[in-house]
Amino acid sequence: MKKLTPAKAGTYAVLVFWALTTLYPFVWVILNSFRERGLIRKDSFSVPLPGSGLTTENYAKAMDRFDFGNAYLNSLVISAAVTVAVVLIAGFAAYGLVRFRFKLRGLCRSLIMAGMMFPVFSTIIPVFRMEAAWGIASSGNRWLSLLAVVLPQIAGNLCFAIIVLMGFIESVPMELEESAYMDGCHVFQVYFHIIMPAAKSSFATVAIFSFLWSYNDLFTQNFFLRVPREKTITLLLNEISSQAGVDYGLMAASVVLIVVPVLAVYILLQKHIIKGLTAGAVKG
């Protein structure tokens, strides 16, 4: 057992302080989402107890006034589609760019790096026109509208995903692939049976981030999804914030409703999220 030196105590004090600034706002919102209307502005720090301000009315109201079920479904469809597509496409591209030597390789890599720079505002208008011309955007069909969001989101997540995956695939030792090839494996079999399992954690990272960014994105969704039944959870929240006015309990409850699924995913998968991301970022 080591002794607790003043330096160590100071270290922990700073770390715990920052941890509190990270956590406390969420705790505060959760507490207040269960508080009776009107009490929030007077006394928002106490824990609401049964008989002294505890209520689930805010949640009932949120569920009743807004179609959360439908919004979750839309969000889930979009994010799942984006995630699957990004993992498949980015994995292929990263593998090709790392392992094959060809003339345009340098150019391809630069194009991907450059792709990280474009802010989504600078591409969205031409994309909207293009998709409208294809009959996907603003067609009135719910699934086509969702597709119209999915396509640009895939492109938006690809560059990051490819960069992270390249970092990982580079570190996979090549001898295994070579010997598998000698045993008669096709290059696609090598990819699916050797590369993907070897870089499993970075694929998980890419999947998680694509999912979260797609789920959390306001800008693109706001642009393509105009009809109420197409609304996603992020859009719903945006709508609530403009409609709730001074009903702060309703706002707090809505924030909790949107954060909880993300929180669950984060707690379950946090090992992959942090480990995979940093390995890619540091090598890149």
Place this chain on the structure above:
Amino acid sequence: MGPTLYRKKGPLVVFLLPAFLFLILFLYYPFFQNILNSFSDITGLGAPAQGLNSPWYANYAALLTDPKLRTALGNTVLLTLCTVVFQVGIALILALLVDSIRVGAQLFRTLYFFPIVISATALGLMFNLIFLYNGGMLNQLLANLGIVAENVDWKDPDHFLLTMFAPVMWQYVGFYFVILVTGLNNISQDLYEAAALDGCTGLKRVRYVTLPLLRSVLCTCLVLAVTGALKVFDLPWVMFGAGMPQDQGWLTGTYMYDQTFNRGNVDYGSAIAILIVVLGVLFSNVANRVFTPGDDL
């Protein structure tokens, strides 16, 4: 050269085509279209271009004299500086501290990274509740502690910069923290032992061993921080909307959005978008150059 497996280039087409098809269709083509748009006359979102502007560089000339854009640029540059100093700075301090402890390091990582995964919409709403004038968390806290007698209007011209920047900083500290901690983990323990033998410990070790070895990771962080600051949009948009208070609160991102979508000034919005990209390239080059010269660090 290279293993036989990868001599045949046929499969390469299958590997690369889908990705580059997406990038070309949904990133590069729209981007170049956008450059064209910035020279054209477009009056509405769905409207086709009505020929070139006259003169063709009209939007770029307007950029130079637009007072709101000047405000937006000023705020954005300030935000970028704050990002570099506070976001990366705080993250570096936290990373060095976490690296020096054993118990709880994993827990702190998990906690610090958490805000990144929450949508800016939810965070914006949350911070609106926190910074609320009448009965927000901060005002209640300050009143309970007896620091201020009256409620502070956190969104007035005196306070809005703090109210706008603090949540953005707060959200992304964890991101840089995690990158830096990983960089620190990669530094070999032998080096620290060798340094200790030479009498180099504590802050001296940080200055002469850790920081120089961390330089490339720090450089990555700075480039990410600088380009990220230029693209900030959702949080300020949810919290402040269009340029509040009194047209002083613009950022390049929110100003571009407002011009394009609320005012139908699509071509001018495109010109601002180009400006954002140019600044991004410029700033990240500067950040790169500052942090990679010689070995004098």
